[in-house]
Amino acid sequence: MSSILVLKDVVKTHGQVVAVNHVSLTIERGEFFSILGPSGSGKSTLLRVIAGLDIPDSGTITIQERIVNADPPHARPVNMVFQQYALFPHMTVFDNIAFGLKMQRQTQPCIRAAVEEMATLVRLEGKLQRFPEQLSGGEQQRVALGRALVNRPVVLLLDEPLAALDQQLRQDMQAELKHIQEEVNTTFVCVTHQQDEALLVSDRIGVMAAGKLLQVGTPQEIYEQPVSSTVAKFIGLSNSFSGMITRTKSGICWIEQEHFPLMMARCPKGLVAGPVFVVVRPEHIHISVDQPCNDYENTLSAVVHDVAYHGHEVFYYFCLANDSIWTARVPRAEVPTPSLVVGQSLFLQWAAHEGFALSD
Template sequence: MHKGYAIELANVVKRFGEVAAVDHVTLQIHDGEFFSLLGPSGCGKTTTLRMIAGFEYPSGGELMIHGRPMATVPPHHRPVNTVFQSYALFPHMTVAQNVAFGLKMKRVPKAELGARVQAALDMVRLAGFAERYPRQMSGGQQQRVALARALVNQPEVLLLDEPLGALDQKLRKEMQLELKSLQHRVGITFIFVTHDQEEALTMSDRIAVMNQGKVLQVGTPTEIYERPTCKFVADFIGETNFIEGKVVEQGDEYATIQTPDGLQLRGYTPLPVNVGEAATLSLRPEKARLILPIHARPDDAFTMPVHVEMITYIGSDTRITVRLNEGRTLDVWEQNTLSTLDRNAYWQPGEAAVLVCPPANALVLTE
């Protein structure tokens, strides 16, 4: 029986020369979890994955798989398997031989081997492709062979290094859902590396957002999107407006900041803040609302008089850029809930408006 976490990293460091590619990363990944490492390229997410696979050894800290220290265990003795970004299928072997490779290395008896290879190919819906060579298959099919080749070994943890990166948009969406349902069926812990925030939000139980070798925040997709704890996460996941200022009032969960030109704005504080501290208000464009000045009421929580500057109609939404009186611009997205060609139903450039945002929809961040 396994105890504790599927994967545990404690203060793991990886240096290449002077550069710390992974800088004191601490993570606990639960059994059966779909866990994503999300960040821009060069953030250390792939290096972290390679250390779990055993292709790189940590310069410091501790890495455990189901409680067993992995510091000196070579990759071929680790209970994990990897789906590579390039798939890394063996081109000189058929699909069946590729899938059988891991079992052959473990000297699984022939009869059992054949049955398991067949089951793995069935699982990824490639039953009829056993005798093909990888080069005779499409990118999406090769991707599924790579999955079968890894899963047939029944690893304790499956590592996926940007496996959807090479696929086109439509196939990518399909594979996202397929991967997720596959993970539910096999019940194996998946660690998924990606730079695509939408992909991570769609598929993950939890996400670790990384930048410059550090883990900035770990949480469910909702937590990461709705309650980012720092500017980087707020900016990297989805889109947002930032307004710089200074904390002037601070309560239990909410704080008010004041911009250099005297505008006072209130928002939720995911982390405690202190009065006088420099802070940034993060306001997602879909969480603000534009109303006509005549509809504004004095008890609206936080309002800003603005002028509509630019309107972009993108079908489901209308994206409106508004200019504040002191000069800065903000983005506001309105869902097009009405179906009409009437121009009066939409905002017009130059129109005066009031931007409304309840404090619960905005965040005050200090990092």
Template sequence: MGETFAVEARDAVKVYGTGVNAITALDHVSVTVSRGEFFTLLGPSGCGKTTLLRCIAGFETPTSGAILLSGQDITEEPPYRRPVNTVFQSYALFPHLTVARNIGFGLEMMGKPKAEIAETVARMLALVRLEEFAARLPQQLSGGQQQRVALARALAPKPQVLLLDEPLSALDLKLRKEMQGELKRLQLETGITFVFVTHDQEEALTMSDRIGVMRAGKLQQVGTPRDIYDRPANRYVADFIGETNFLTGVVEGGAVRLGSGDLVRAALGGQTGTVTLAVRPEQIRVVATNAPGAIPARITGKVYFGTDTHYHFALVDGTEVVARLQSRAQGEDDLPKGVEVGLQFEDSSVQVLGP
């Protein structure tokens, strides 16, 4: 017998409005999430990721298709009858209740015994490392602490699935990075299935077991972070996940002739005619212009990022290329603007994306 998935969307369609005013938010989306998995829906605003999350939560009903939890069709079930909890972008804590009361509120509504509530609240406070804040009110906490309370409140009833709708977007950069680690730790310690929605590629890459990249209501690719990054299914995915250089050329034998006239070898998979190649900036090496296989280029600019420096180049036909090189120690020679160099990269680092 096959695996029973924690979450499954089967050919889900969601259309708002009718006739010429109809907007398709989900366009025949099918996806599965395994038990205990940290699964991320990634894409820009309006791509359908939050609509899918809301269909899983029960806040929206698909126009057609089905939503299943642990193999049970719950498409028409109201939210309160689904074993899921949702953490939103706004934490929605009760301002007049203490941290402990906020965490235990859902359990109180379920009619749990006081002793069980107290035990669960204590365990949740320890899980999110807020034991000393139990008696404080939400306004006495930082944004990161409020987020932890919201997570603890959602985890307290032991949902089968926790849905997270861009919960870190309101935090500053440093705190957001800290909370990324906290979220992954919580997911691993509880073993609960997480379905996380974000437009932030770094969040998706650093936390997820698998990622589903969405665009205009459709799933473009589902895979592990490494699959998505190293083997993007199309140009949209390659461009959305990380920085990418796109080089256009024509297939010539077992290689691609670029507009600059240079030949690049790649696994063409039988493709012919015009193709687009993708090469990540960190895969590019800067070498002498006379090095074997070097592509001539001129440095047009550079941006210092601390640990690395992004160098911008122009090929002989004007095509722009970016390389990410480890920053040199202070006082060492740097590559000045205007210098002619050669660019190299391994054949295996080149992804062929079609026209």
């Protein structure tokens, strides 16, 4: 199977700022690929470069084995869902969705049929004669989606598609987006800064920061085996500390930190000595109120700093010996009794394989 979209060494600068810094990326047919990164990481610019709205300084963009660098946006087999939808305010929903087909000079009956089919897919039946400003945020979002998808793009580009929606609507749309992607069987490339959104809907994720693509992998790989502390910090809450490796043995390393006892954590191949950054996910922190339990290799003493009740789970914040704040995430059913009180001293524990060391 051939890759549908290949970026090779793409660079794009805006004046002094390097928005996209030597990015190479291969996206397979039918994939839901998310580009995840904080604001200003260059992910939207990357999308615009693929769409042809920005011209890269160097590098090549190949879509279906054809180099499209020189093609203007209207000649590329991709369509984009813009961040604020960019619906045409002077056109009805029907005309918005029909716009691309009109540009292709399709016949009126063809256009009508395609628009109506698309309206069914994105659940906009009966709203075709409205103007965008008469629609809710979620409906506008679906018009933007329909307007792009009706052209049957080889790749659909989505720029923060759910960012403008409120929390509840966003969760509904996440599922719907995934469903629509499976329905039309099109490659989706989605830019987002919401890591939960990316983890939930993506087949693969590329993590971007400061113009660079740091890691590409499945959500599981990204979450469980981040290649660097930047990726680890960006994907999900994490607890972390810096230390020095003293020795390693079969994938486990021993780490020295001036305020902590000797710690053990997973360690990638090739990491044998020197400074490391250790990450422990909040769901891997085990709380021992009275005395440390022997099941876990690592034990730290801590003081309860704050408690945040989230309904189905509780977040505990602890102050450690090095004054850093760590988080533990405990499901509702496993909350210790009696309740922890702020200022209470206790122990935090985790198994060696639940933490991982990174080389930076």
